[in-house]
Amino acid sequence: xxxxxxxxxxxxxxxxxxxxxxxxxxxxxxxxxxxxxxxxxxxxxxxxxxxxxxxxxxxxxxxxxxxxxxxxxxxxxxxxxxxxxxxxxxxxxxxxxxxxxxxxxxxxxxxxxxxxxxxxxxxxxxxxx
Numbered sequence: 001x002x003x004x005x006x007x008x009x010x011x012x013x014x015x016x017x018x019x020x021x022x023x024x025x026x027x028x029x030x031x032x033x034x035x036x037x038x039x040x041x042x043x044x045x046x047x048x049x050x051x052x053x054x055x056x057x058x059x060x061x062x063x064x065x066x067x068x069x070x071x072x073x074x075x076x077x078x079x080x081x082x083x084x085x086x087x088x089x090x091x092x093x094x095x096x097x098x099x100x101x102x103x104x105x106x107x108x109x110x111x112x113x114x115x116x117x118x119x120x121x122x123x124x125x126x127x128x129x
Contacts, residue, residue, distance in 0.1 A: 011060050014100045015041065022099055040092030047072045064097060066113040073120060083122040090119060 019041075023034045048054040048063050051071065069090070076086045094115055101111035 010104065014103060015096070017103075018096055018099050036088070037092045037095065040089040041096060043076075043089060044072055044093060047075050051075060061100070061107055061110050064093070064110050064114055066117060069093065069114050069117045073117065077120070083120040087119045087122070090117065 019034060019038050023029045023037060024031070029037075045056050045059060048059060048068070049056060052063070052068070054063060073086055073090065076089070094111070097107065097111040097114050101108040
């Protein structure tokens with residue numbers, strides 16, 4: 001018999017704990033910072049709904065594959081988001097998955113795969129004097 005992970009509700013429980021307990025209390029982030037992380041995760045969920053037809057309530061950790069995150073980066077580039085915005089959102093996803101991997105050992109592989117996605121190269125603005 002194959003072991004089946006209980007990952008359906010686990011995603012939403014960990015997401016709530018991450019945003020409402022861990023970020024403000026443990027990491028001591030401001031409400032504005034927490035809102036930025038929340039918006040970044042919400043944008044990823046919007047991407048999954050738009051491109052993968054995955055309803056938000058059906059999201060599990062399986063949706064956080066390396067391929068999906070790379071497609072997410074491309075999707076943002078196509079929508080003309082700045083490199084800084086894309087990298088901030090990637091950082092938020094990595095941070096969330098790192099937290100989850102510390103809470104649930106089985107999620108370490110998910111975090112490791114997504115952590116290997118490279119940031120978008122940022123355009124250097126010419127220095128003017």
